[in-house]
Amino acid sequence: MSLPDRVEIVEVGMRDGLQIESEFVPTDTKIQILNQLIDAGVRHFEATSFVSPRAVPQMRDAQEVLAGVRKRPGVVLGALAPNAKGVERALQSQADEIVVFLSATESHNTKNLNRPVELSLRDIEDIAQLVQGHPIRRKGAIAVAFGCPFEGDVDLGRIRTIFDHFARQGFDAVTLGDTTGMATPKLVRNTVEALRADHPEIKISLHFHNTRGIGLVNVMEGLRAGVTSYESSLAGLGGCPFAPGATGNICTEDLVYLLDEMGVDSGIDLRALIKVAQRLEGIIGRGLPGQLMKAGPRLNLHNYDVAAGAVG
Numbered sequence: 001m002s003l004p005d006r007v008e009i010v011e012v013g014m015r016d017g018l019q020i021e022s023e024f025v026p027t028d029t030k031i032q033i034l035n036q037l038i039d040a041g042v043r044h045f046e047a048t049s050f051v052s053p054r055a056v057p058q059m060r061d062a063q064e065v066l067a068g069v070r071k072r073p074g075v076v077l078g079a080l081a082p083n084a085k086g087v088e089r090a091l092q093s094q095a096d097e098i099v100v101f102l103s104a105t106e107s108h109n110t111k112n113l114n115r116p117v118e119l120s121l122r123d124i125e126d127i128a129q130l131v132q133g134h135p136i137r138r139k140g141a142i143a144v145a146f147g148c149p150f151e152g153d154v155d156l157g158r159i160r161t162i163f164d165h166f167a168r169q170g171f172d173a174v175t176l177g178d179t180t181g182m183a184t185p186k187l188v189r190n191t192v193e194a195l196r197a198d199h200p201e202i203k204i205s206l207h208f209h210n211t212r213g214i215g216l217v218n219v220m221e222g223l224r225a226g227v228t229s230y231e232s233s234l235a236g237l238g239g240c241p242f243a244p245g246a247t248g249n250i251c252t253e254d255l256v257y258l259l260d261e262m263g264v265d266s267g268i269d270l271r272a273l274i275k276v277a278q279r280l281e282g283i284i285g286r287g288l289p290g291q292l293m294k295a296g297p298r299l300n301l302h303n304y305d306v307a308a309g310a311v312g
């Protein structure tokens with residue numbers, strides 16, 4: 001089986017992970033977690049979002065979060081933005097990357113962004129004008145790309161049209177969001193192959209939620225299809241507050257473990273990452289979905305004293 005030698009992990013825990021948490025996590029804590037993740041080798045983040053603080057109160061400190069992280073060479077601090085106002089705020093805050101998002105279906109786009117898809121497509125044009133000549137990285141994101149909790153299957157033609165729109169507006173990377181875990185390996189393969197045939201120059205990123213337990217199976221299919229960018233959340237926290245039944249993203253530590261065991265380099269130190277995930281669990285104050293932070297890597301062995309019949 002031929003897999004990529006190296007992949008990029010985009011850590012979205014401080015954005016997608018926290019956006020569904022009703023209790024506000026202090027700004028300093030978010031900054032500390034981001035710094036610790038950088039120490040563990042993570043190099044690409046969706047660190048926050050510039051959305052309406054009324055829609056997502058947890059993200060109201062977006063500017064302070066970006067200002068507080070210790071910048072280091074090679075680290076990309078990205079921010080989600082739904083409209084020109086969000087992008088202006090991201091530019092003022094010196095984000096390295098904007099991630100401009102919309103949903104593939106009318107119902108989810110209305111629930112999430114309070115507008116029809118057509119208007120969101122026009123917003124993308126305004127944003128493209130706004131960032132023209134600016135060095136900020138531009139990534140698009142298509143939510144409910146593998147299925148919508150309101151409308152079910154999403155026509156691939158719709159995804160291709162939105163993907164094409166991002167490409168024409170100068171975006172060089174697009175994330176396919178599996179907002180409520182409706183992706184399957186077959187859908188992943190068909191979608192990636194079709195989009196790659198349309199626009200081989202656009203980098204595809206895969207953003208899975210583990211809502212139906214097959215998030216990492218979908219990653220395996222992405223790897224087999226040659227995709228080299230995956231979005232995941234520390235400790236498996238996360239979910240879209242505007243989608244019923246949404247649960248956490250695929251878990252970053254579990255993903256790094258899988259990649260390590262498959263010989264695919266992510267540049268991330270798994271043991272250091274697990275420690276940050278355990279700290280996050282303490283901060284959130286309840287058990288989180290990540291598995292590796294509970295069991296450790298497979299060769300984390302326990303002492304067994306045969307004579308005493310006791311586990312040390």
Ligand SMILES: CC(C)(COP(=O)([O-])OP(=O)([O-])OC[C@H]1O[C@@H](n2cnc3c(N)ncnc32)[C@H](O)[C@@H]1OP(=O)([O-])[O-])[C@@H](O)C(=O)NCCC(=O)NCCSC(=O)C[C@@](C)(O)CC(=O)[O-]
Pocket residue numbers: 016019049050051052053055056082083085086087089101112113114141142143144145176177178179180207239240241242
């Ligand atoms: C899009 C809007 C703003 C429309 O919200 P609206 O109420 O229709 O917008 P509006 O233009 O009428 O503005 C209302 C107020 O919000 C302000 N406003 C307007 N824009 C901004 C902004 N950018 N930043 C800060 N403030 C903003 C604006 O200035 C105004 O303030 P007021 O005059 O009333 O004081 C709102 O619905 C919103 O913020 N939605 C965000 C939803 C969201 O964050 N969803 C979760 C992320 S998406 C997701 O999780 C999926 C993804 C990406 O992860 C992939 C996947 O999992 O599949």
